[in-house]
Amino acid sequence: MATAVRIKAVYNHLDCLLTGIDRLKREGYTGFDVQAPLPRHEIEEIMYEGKPSPVRWWTMTGAIIGLCAGFGITSLTHSAWPMINPGGKPTVAPVPFAVIMFEATILVGALFTGLGMIIHCGLPAFFIDKSLQDPRMTDSSFGITFTKANAAQQEAIIDLLSKSGAVEVTTGDDTFYEVPNA
Amino acid sequence: MAKVEVIDPNDPGKPNRPATYGETNRDIIRVLLTPSVGYFAAVLLSMVAMAIGGWAWYQQITWGMGVAGITHPTMWGVYIVTFVFWVGIGHAGTLISAILYLVRSRWRTGVYRASEAMTVFAVMTALLFPVLHLGRCWQAYWFFPYPNQRQLWLNFKSPLMWDVFAISTYFTVSVVFFYVGLVPDIAVFRDHSRGLVKKFYGLLAFGWRGTHRQWHHYMAAYGFFAAFAAPLVLSVHSVVSWDFAMAPTPGWHSTIFPPYFVAGAIFSGCAMVISLLMPMSYLFDWHKYVNTWHYENLAKMCLLTSGILTYAYGMEYFVSWYSQNPYEQSIFLWRADPSADYGWAFYLMVFCNCVAPLAWYSKKLRTNHISLFIVAAIINVGMWFERFNIIVSSLAHNFDPATWWYYWPSTVEWGVLIGSAGWFFFWFLLFVKSFPAIAITEIKEMVEPPVKGSL
Numbered sequence: 001m002a003t004a005v006r007i008k009a010v011y012n013h014l015d016c017l018l019t020g021i022d023r024l025k026r027e028g029y030t031g032f033d034v035q036a037p038l039p040r041h042e043i044e045e046i047m048y049e050g051k052p053s054p055v056r057w058w059t060m061t062g063a064i065i066g067l068c069a070g071f072g073i074t075s076l077t078h079s080a081w082p083m084i085n086p087g088g089k090p091t092v093a094p095v096p097f098a099v100i101m102f103e104a105t106i107l108v109g110a111l112f113t114g115l116g117m118i119i120h121c122g123l124p125a126f127f128i129d130k131s132l133q134d135p136r137m138t139d140s141s142f143g144i145t146f147t148k149a150n151a152a153q154q155e156a157i158i159d160l161l162s163k164s165g166a167v168e169v170t171t172g173d174d175t176f177y178e179v180p181n182a
Numbered sequence: 183m184a185k186v187e188v189i190d191p192n193d194p195g196k197p198n199r200p201a202t203y204g205e206t207n208r209d210i211i212r213v214l215l216t217p218s219v220g221y222f223a224a225v226l227l228s229m230v231a232m233a234i235g236g237w238a239w240y241q242q243i244t245w246g247m248g249v250a251g252i253t254h255p256t257m258w259g260v261y262i263v264t265f266v267f268w269v270g271i272g273h274a275g276t277l278i279s280a281i282l283y284l285v286r287s288r289w290r291t292g293v294y295r296a297s298e299a300m301t302v303f304a305v306m307t308a309l310l311f312p313v314l315h316l317g318r319c320w321q322a323y324w325f326f327p328y329p330n331q332r333q334l335w336l337n338f339k340s341p342l343m344w345d346v347f348a349i350s351t352y353f354t355v356s357v358v359f360f361y362v363g364l365v366p367d368i369a370v371f372r373d374h375s376r377g378l379v380k381k382f383y384g385l386l387a388f389g390w391r392g393t394h395r396q397w398h399h400y401m402a403a404y405g406f407f408a409a410f411a412a413p414l415v416l417s418v419h420s421v422v423s424w425d426f427a428m429a430p431t432p433g434w435h436s437t438i439f440p441p442y443f444v445a446g447a448i449f450s451g452c453a454m455v456i457s458l459l460m461p462m463s464y465l466f467d468w469h470k471y472v473n474t475w476h477y478e479n480l481a482k483m484c485l486l487t488s489g490i491l492t493y494a495y496g497m498e499y500f501v502s503w504y505s506q507n508p509y510e511q512s513i514f515l516w517r518a519d520p521s522a523d524y525g526w527a528f529y530l531m532v533f534c535n536c537v538a539p540l541a542w543y544s545k546k547l548r549t550n551h552i553s554l555f556i557v558a559a560i561i562n563v564g565m566w567f568e569r570f571n572i573i574v575s576s577l578a579h580n581f582d583p584a585t586w587w588y589y590w591p592s593t594v595e596w597g598v599l600i601g602s603a604g605w606f607f608f609w610f611l612l613f614v615k616s617f618p619a620i621a622i623t624e625i626k627e628m629v630e631p632p633v634k635g636s637l
Contacts, residue, residue, distance in 0.1 A: 054399075139207055
């Protein structure tokens with residue numbers, strides 16, 4: 001069985017990072033993480049190639065559940081206590097209940113969106129691989145990290161990353177840094 | 183290969199952005215340094231105001247609702263006026279963060295985080311008032327549907343119940359939206375701190391590391407949150423307005439109320455953003471990020487909504503005349519009578535909300551910080567009196583002349599009003615000192631990305 005190694009490249013320039021990702025993908029390498037201090041759509045485009053996030057399914061599921069729950073809680077509770085009949089409205093009155101259904105749709109939809117985001121982002125990520133815990137990535141640097149690269153490919157990957165404009169390429173556990181002037 | 187997108191050279195935000203990503207971090211992280219005497223003085227003042235509010239509430243719990251000035255027929259007084267006022271203040275934050283995000287407005291970047299915080303704390307303040315108004319505050323859980331032995335449920339056909347659900351949903355969604363936006367910025371604070379402080383921010387950042395996977399799902403979710411929050415902004419104050427408009431009370435029973443209330447809420451909220459951010463900007467030296475460009479845009483929002491309000495005030499009079507309803511005509515003529523009980527409140531409202539903002543049609547005054555601060559404060563006073571005018575005058579001068587009554591808030595009610603302001607400012611001041619009150623990540627999006635050029 002091939003040994004797994006950590007390889008990490010740090011970039012100071014966005015175009016160099018994009019070149020590095022592009023070359024890795026062309027060479028058929030997978031299983032690497034790209035880090036950035038801000039969301040850049042160029043990175044998203046090259047990594048996901050237009051594939052949308054599945055969070056949208058969580059949003060829709062939550063919204064539908066919320067809508068049904070809004071209708072359920074209003075109509076069932078009023079059916080259980082049918083004496084409250086203001087203004088001659090029917091026991092199950094769709095118009096006034098629409099307000100509660102709207103609020104429940106938004107509420108449960110938003111909570112499910114949050115849940116979907118947490119799950120797909122892999123949060124909480126307190127125990128994420130050490131090589132990804134680099135404070136420079138929330139400051140001004142970009143990074144490409146292989147947390148489990150095939151040791152046989154190590155030299156080729158390091159060469160590729162160095163030639164793409166990485167300012168630093170490291171391997172192993174030696175990846176702890178401080179942000180300048182922290 | 184994807185090309186790096188550069189920022190439009192004509193972008194109006196260009197003079198308002200730092201040179202590098204790192205500079206953004208270091209500028210905003212400075213709030214963690216030892217605060218000035220001015221900051222401590224502001225916190226102390228807010229705590230004194232909170233203590234006054236606490237004393238007033240204690241009096242009410244001890245002696246009962248009789249110590250509050252509300253009595254028949256004016257059963258809704260300062261508590262409901264102030265509740266609507268704070269819900270209205272809470273409007274602008276989500277408007278700025280969600281609606282302006284969806285329309286890709288550039289100037290929102292510097293101000294939206296503080297506005298969102300304002301929303302959360304304003305709604306937290308507003309939520310105190312239904313509990314205070316209950317009198318027996320320990321029974322506040324009756325607001326919510328919970329299984330009980332007698333199968334007694336809430337009346338979901340009542341606008342008051344809609345309001346409970348609308349405000350609770352607005353608060354929950356605003357908090358989630360606010361916190362999700364904060365996570366990557368708290369991670370910046372974590373990475374720039376040490377020891378226990380680092381652990382504290384690390385816990386709150388959920389281990390955020392800015393991986394492509396995290397950004398991909400985060401941005402998708404953020405868009406959905408904004409899409410959910412946008413209709414919520416418009417609906418929540420519409421629902422608040424139905425507390426009044428659904429009742430057959432003269433002066434309340436009007437279909438114009440929802441857009442009128444929403445415009446009023448945005449008006450007061452934007453004015454409050456100016457009132458809050460201007461002193462903070464001087465206190466923490468945020469001028470690079472929050473400056474005249476932002477204030478001017480907020481002033482323009484106020485001008486627009488002031489125009490809508492002025493139209494709504496006029497339209498109320500037109501409708502009362504056109505309807506030929508004697509009760510409607512009576513209440514509106516009485517409100518505008520300078521010698522009547524609340525005539526002064528009506529003219530104060532008109533001056534503050536319709537006349538004073540006209541000053542901002544002058545670019546010179548719209549870009550002058552002193553004028554901005556003074557007019558914004560006048561608007562905040564005016565918007566409190568607008569609610570006072572609507573709520574109190576209609577109840578005090580209802581259908582039956584035999585029930586007419588002069589309501590004036592008691593000392594306890596004034597104490598609670600002062601306490602609510604203290605509560606709001608206390609939380610806001612704590613927030614701006616401990617968390618990124620300017621959105622670091624979104625400011626970075628305004629910075630020209632670092633590009634080497636040739637490889």
